[in-house]
Amino acid sequence: MVELTRKQREIERRTAEILRVSRPILLREGFHALSMDRVAAQMEYAKGTIYNHFPNKEEIVLALAVEAMQLRRRLFERAIAATGSSRVRMMAVGAACEFFTEHCSDDFVVEQWIRNNNIWDKTSEQRQTLIRECEGNCMALVSSVVADGVSAGELTVPAPLSPPEFVFGLWALVYGSQILTRSSPSLASIGIYDPVIAIRAHCLNLLNGFAWQPLMSWDEYQSQMQSLQERLIPEFRSIQAERQTVAP
Amino acid sequence: MVELTRKQREIERRTAEILRVSRPILLREGFHALSMDRVAAQMEYAKGTIYNHFPNKEEIVLALAVEAMQLRRRLFERAIAATGSSRVRMMAVGAACEFFTEHCSDDFVVEQWIRNNNIWDKTSEQRQTLIRECEGNCMALVSSVVADGVSAGELTVPAPLSPPEFVFGLWALVYGSQILTRSSPSLASIGIYDPVIAIRAHCLNLLNGFAWQPLMSWDEYQSQMQSLQERLIPEFRSIQAERQTVAP
DNA sequence: GACTTTTGTGACGGAGCGTCAAAAAATGAC
DNA sequence: GTCATTTTTTGACGCTCCGTCACAAAAGTC
Numbered sequence: 001m002v003e004l005t006r007k008q009r010e011i012e013r014r015t016a017e018i019l020r021v022s023r024p025i026l027l028r029e030g031f032h033a034l035s036m037d038r039v040a041a042q043m044e045y046a047k048g049t050i051y052n053h054f055p056n057k058e059e060i061v062l063a064l065a066v067e068a069m070q071l072r073r074r075l076f077e078r079a080i081a082a083t084g085s086s087r088v089r090m091m092a093v094g095a096a097c098e099f100f101t102e103h104c105s106d107d108f109v110v111e112q113w114i115r116n117n118n119i120w121d122k123t124s125e126q127r128q129t130l131i132r133e134c135e136g137n138c139m140a141l142v143s144s145v146v147a148d149g150v151s152a153g154e155l156t157v158p159a160p161l162s163p164p165e166f167v168f169g170l171w172a173l174v175y176g177s178q179i180l181t182r183s184s185p186s187l188a189s190i191g192i193y194d195p196v197i198a199i200r201a202h203c204l205n206l207l208n209g210f211a212w213q214p215l216m217s218w219d220e221y222q223s224q225m226q227s228l229q230e231r232l233i234p235e236f237r238s239i240q241a242e243r244q245t246v247a248p
Numbered sequence: 249m250v251e252l253t254r255k256q257r258e259i260e261r262r263t264a265e266i267l268r269v270s271r272p273i274l275l276r277e278g279f280h281a282l283s284m285d286r287v288a289a290q291m292e293y294a295k296g297t298i299y300n301h302f303p304n305k306e307e308i309v310l311a312l313a314v315e316a317m318q319l320r321r322r323l324f325e326r327a328i329a330a331t332g333s334s335r336v337r338m339m340a341v342g343a344a345c346e347f348f349t350e351h352c353s354d355d356f357v358v359e360q361w362i363r364n365n366n367i368w369d370k371t372s373e374q375r376q377t378l379i380r381e382c383e384g385n386c387m388a389l390v391s392s393v394v395a396d397g398v399s400a401g402e403l404t405v406p407a408p409l410s411p412p413e414f415v416f417g418l419w420a421l422v423y424g425s426q427i428l429t430r431s432s433p434s435l436a437s438i439g440i441y442d443p444v445i446a447i448r449a450h451c452l453n454l455l456n457g458f459a460w461q462p463l464m465s466w467d468e469y470q471s472q473m474q475s476l477q478e479r480l481i482p483e484f485r486s487i488q489a490e491r492q493t494v495a496p
Numbered sequence: 497g498a499c500t501t502t503t504g505t506g507a508c509g510g511a512g513c514g515t516c517a518a519a520a521a522a523t524g525a526c
Numbered sequence: 527g528t529c530a531t532t533t534t535t536t537g538a539c540g541c542t543c544c545g546t547c548a549c550a551a552a553a554g555t556c
Contacts, residue, residue: 030365030366030369031366032366032512035511035512035513036512036513036514037511037512037513038512045535045536046535046536046537047513047514047536047537048514048515048516048534048535048536048537049534049535049536051514051515052534052535055514056513056514057513114431115427115431116364117278117431118278118279118280120431121278132434132437135432135438136437136438139438139439140438143439158449158453158466159449159466160445160446160448160449160466161446161449162439162440162441163439164438164439164440165439165440165441165442165443165445165446165449168425168428168435168440168443168446168447168450169421169425169446169447169449169450169453171424171428172420172421172422172424172425172428172447172450173417173420173421173424173450174420174424175424175427175428176419176420176421176422176423176424176425176427177416177417177420177424179363179423179424179427180416180419180420180423183362183363183365183368184383186380187416189380189384190383190384190387190388190412191387191391191410191411191412191413192410192412192413192416193410193413194413195413195416197408197413198408198409198413198416198417199416199417199420200408201406201407201408201409201413201417202416202417202420202421202454205406205417205454205457205458206450206453206454206457208457209453209454209456209457210453218406218407218408255502255553283542283543283544284543284544284545285542285543285544286543293504293505294504294505294506295505295506295544295545296503296504296505296506296545296546296547297503297504297505299545299546300503300504303545304544304545305544
């Protein structure tokens with residue numbers, strides 16, 4: 001039994017090593033550059049050994065995405081634990097999203113890969129479930145803030161929306177803007193100079209539009225965000241630091 | 249000169265044929281299934297001939313995406329030509345987006361490919377410019393509605409936002425929701441049963457939040473949308489019909 | 497009809513995927 | 527410590543696809 005555990009630990013160690021080697025290849029040189037032969041060569045193992053850990057390279061990508069989503073989840077957990085009104089705590093989640101995109105940009109990029117059908121379709125049910133769970137967890141964390149707002153009488157989710165559908169709007173807004181920012185060739189040339197500020201303004205308007213108390217002006221919102229960030233970012237950084245970073 | 253034109257027409261005809269053959273392969277079987285050998289075989293030409301038209305398969309994908317974006321643009325053009333207040337015309341653009349995603353779903357999917365860096369990076373400057381132009385055109389069309397609202401005194405774009413950044417919010421919201429809907433494993437299991445209705449509600453709230461006149465209740469919004477769709481969808485359909493469809 | 501230019505062809509070198517029979521290492525019974 | 531058995535590792539192999547290029551065929555020109 002002890003024997004078995006030692007072996008299993010060794011296997012896990014090597015699995016982690018495969019991911020550690022694969023990550024910079026994927027991030028710096030793209031999916032096409034990530035080949036099983038190359039990973040094997042770099043680790044000084046035969047290709048077959050790598051295949052004992054991952055049945056294909058798509059599975060490696062998904063495994064990396066799981067790590068990224070877990071980091072996101074940890075940031076969210078910290079964010080919703082912030083003190084303050086429900087609305088301020090929702091802003092903290094926004095701050096977490098901004099932090100994740102800006103300061104964990106590698107993870108943000110890796111997380112994107114799950115939206116690629118080519119990859120998704122070749123991966124195991126098992127790991128797909130892991131992803132879904134993580135996504136569900138994140139959703140639940142944000143939903144809990146909405147629920148708190150509702151039960152505190154600070155927010156009423158109006159007519160056709162359920163609470164998760166309310167969250168979906170914020171999710172779509174933030175996520176959509178980040179995708180467009182990353183992938184849309186030259187937003188600046190069509191007049192969008194600061195997408196982050198723009199989306200903050202839209203979030204403010206969205207939450208004010210739903211009359212989530214306390215209502216805020218743009219200036220109030222900005223200064224609240226400022227002080228939130230001063231409190232949270234050091235903690236976000238230490239959460240991020242628990243992961244080893246990728247060399248360039 | 250006549251000779252040259254006949255030849256060029258022939259070349260263009262074949263280019264179109266390559267796209268016609270490639271589209272269903274890409275859509276039904278994915279990017280990996282789209283190989284130059286296969287396209288060549290299916291067209292009964294040698295591979296080299298296909299390479300005379302497209303330097304790689306990524307370029308084929310981008311060419312397909314250009315077609316898709318042009319369809320979107322045509323729908324937008326029709327939408328903003330709708331009669332009514334600036335706000336209603338903006339809703340018409342929303343209806344066009346919904347139509348595009350739902351009834352031109354192949355094009356919607358094809359359009360996504362441009363967000364894939366693996367593909368984008370292997371394509372020619374030239375075609376990338378085409379895409380950017382088309383994206384800029386769409387943006388400009390929507391911006392013109394905003395501009396009309398402003399000059400009619402029905403809308404004020406508030407403090408930190410420029411008009412394009414205002415549009416960016418709607419774009420991110422609608423686009424983000426559609427991406428999530430398409431790619432997020434089982435939204436229903438996290439409580440989002442009707443993402444289309446949800447996003448409509450968010451758009452309503454967003455536009456009301458910016459006090460775009462006339463303000464609307466959910467019921468008014470829905471019935472306005474209903475009548476807009478009754479007027480527009482037949483026209484959208486005929487715009488769509490100008491393109492040949494893809495067999496399943 | 498002969499010569500030039502354009503266009504089409506498909507064999508080829510190179511690379512990556514995933515497999516599998518054989519080699520090597522680990523295990524444990526005696 | 528030995529040896530049979532089980533587990534793990536290995537890398538050559540078959541396959542597919544990419545993109546090229548020397549050559550062949552067709553079209554155009556005079």
